[in-house]
Amino acid sequence: MDHDKLNPATIAAQAAGATEAATGGVVPGISLATTYLRGQDNALLRPDNTYGRDQNDTVRQAEEVVRALEGAAASLLFPSGMAAVAAVFRALPSGARVVMQTGIYWGTLKWVRDYCVRRAIILDEIDAADAQALARACRDSADMVWIETPSNPWLKTVDIAAAAGMAHKAGAVLVVDGTAATPVLTRALDLGADLVMHSATKALNGHSDVLAGVLSCREPSLPMWAEIATDRHDAGAVIGPFEAWLLMRGMRTLPLRMERMCANAQRVAEWLDAHPGVEAVLYPGLPGHPGHEVAARQMRGGYGYLLSFLVEGDRARALDVVGRLRLWHRATSLGGVESLVEHRHSIEPHTGIPETLVRLSVGIEDAGDLIGDLEGALG
Numbered sequence: 431m432d433h434d435k436l437n438p439a440t441i442a443a444q445a446a447g448a449t450e451a452a453t454g455g456v457v458p459g460i461s462l463a464t465t466y467l468r469g470q471d472n473a474l475l476r477p478d479n480t481y482g483r484d485q486n487d488t489v490r491q492a493e494e495v496v497r498a499l500e501g502a503a504a505s506l507l508f509p510s511g512m513a514a515v516a517a518v519f520r521a522l523p524s525g526a527r528v529v530m531q532t533g534i535y536w537g538t539l540k541w542v543r544d545y546c547v548r549r550a551i552i553l554d555e556i557d558a559a560d561a562q563a564l565a566r567a568c569r570d571s572a573d574m575v576w577i578e579t580p581s582n583p584w585l586k587t588v589d590i591a592a593a594a595g596m597a598h599k600a601g602a603v604l605v606v607d608g609t610a611a612t613p614v615l616t617r618a619l620d621l622g623a624d625l626v627m628h629s630a631t632k633a634l635n636g637h638s639d640v641l642a643g644v645l646s647c648r649e650p651s652l653p654m655w656a657e658i659a660t661d662r663h664d665a666g667a668v669i670g671p672f673e674a675w676l677l678m679r680g681m682r683t684l685p686l687r688m689e690r691m692c693a694n695a696q697r698v699a700e701w702l703d704a705h706p707g708v709e710a711v712l713y714p715g716l717p718g719h720p721g722h723e724v725a726a727r728q729m730r731g732g733y734g735y736l737l738s739f740l741v742e743g744d745r746a747r748a749l750d751v752v753g754r755l756r757l758w759h760r761a762t763s764l765g766g767v768e769s770l771v772e773h774r775h776s777i778e779p780h781t782g783i784p785e786t787l788v789r790l791s792v793g794i795e796d797a798g799d800l801i802g803d804l805e806g807a808l809g
């Protein structure tokens with residue numbers, strides 16, 4: 431069966447065809463071996479399995495699900511989203527020039543800034559949601575353009591197809607962090623991106639119980655892809671088979687979860703938008719959002735599970751609202767079935783996040799219950 435021709439719900443539910451030939455199990459087992467047998471002739475029983483650092487059937491099965499969902503040529507799993515980010519940057523030569531969207535996940539920027547200094551990589555941070563700013567940054571030649579859309583926690587939307595055009599003109603590869611969209615809503619490679627990255631810790635797994643990251647490529651002949659694959663094999667940033675298996679289990683319901691999470695997020699965003707105690711709502715699903723048109727073009731089936739809002743008042747009022755919530759869990763991270771809330775300024779006080787910004791990751795609970803809890807907290 432060619433899974434690439436199937437729709438996301440089918441690819442995901444059937445884990446891209448992963449079953450267990452040895453037992454006839456509908457669900458594949460977990461391959462835990464760290465090393466593999468050779469026969470009396472010294473030949474490997476399976477030529478593609480020598481040693482477990484980078485060769486594991488369970489990991490390959492989970493990668494195949496992402497690859498098929500993404501419409502990619504190849505996908506590689508990593509032990510966290512940050513390990514996937516680092517794998518891309520480690521493939522750059524010293525002295526490279528990177529154009530990077532600013533105001534994205536702060537952990538990415540924090541690590542990248544430090545790494546670029548150590549490797550003498552020129553880092554140009556720009557607001558990539560501003561097409562003119564991106565065009566200006568791409569006038570000079572570059573090695574890589576990195577965008578995150580929608581961005582965390584500002585929910586800025588970048589036109590991937592336009593960014594790909596600008597990046598390629600500058601001689602750069604375009605990498606998209608699509609964590610907040612998932613391949614169900616946006617297939618960045620179809621829009622011209624060269625690589626797409628996800629923190630699979632978030633909605634791909636969806637149950638707040640696995641750390642994982644994934645990279646996928648459009649063209650396996652991309653020199654950077656070979657560097658990334660070699661680096662993973664040699665330097666050993668590999669995910670364990672148990673995590674890969676859990677991820678595969680989680681992804682079976684990804685399209686279903688995204689449907690509900692997007693519908694819930696849209697309702698929550700619209701409700702907040704109409705509330706007098708809310709100064710602004712940042713969600714691309716709202717017609718007044720500056721990135722709505724772009725999002726409507728490049729996201730299908732919804733605008734994602736992530737949104738932020740500014741509470742009318744000050745820091746104390748925002749913390750008070752967050753503290754009054756009884757249903758939403760106060761915790762960092764996003765993309766799980768359970769809804770999370772976070773006062774972002776407490777986490778990243780030096781990045782320009784307003785003290786009244788509250789970030790929500792909307793889960794699959796009943797939207798009425800979620801809104802009822804917000805109503806109780808906002809008054």
Ligand code: PLP
Pocket residue numbers: 510511512513535537538578582607609610628629630631632641642643763
């Ligand atoms: N990219 C985005 C957009 C994120 O939100 C995160 C984590 O919050 C990461 C990357 C890093 O992923 P991980 O926490 O799995 O290392």
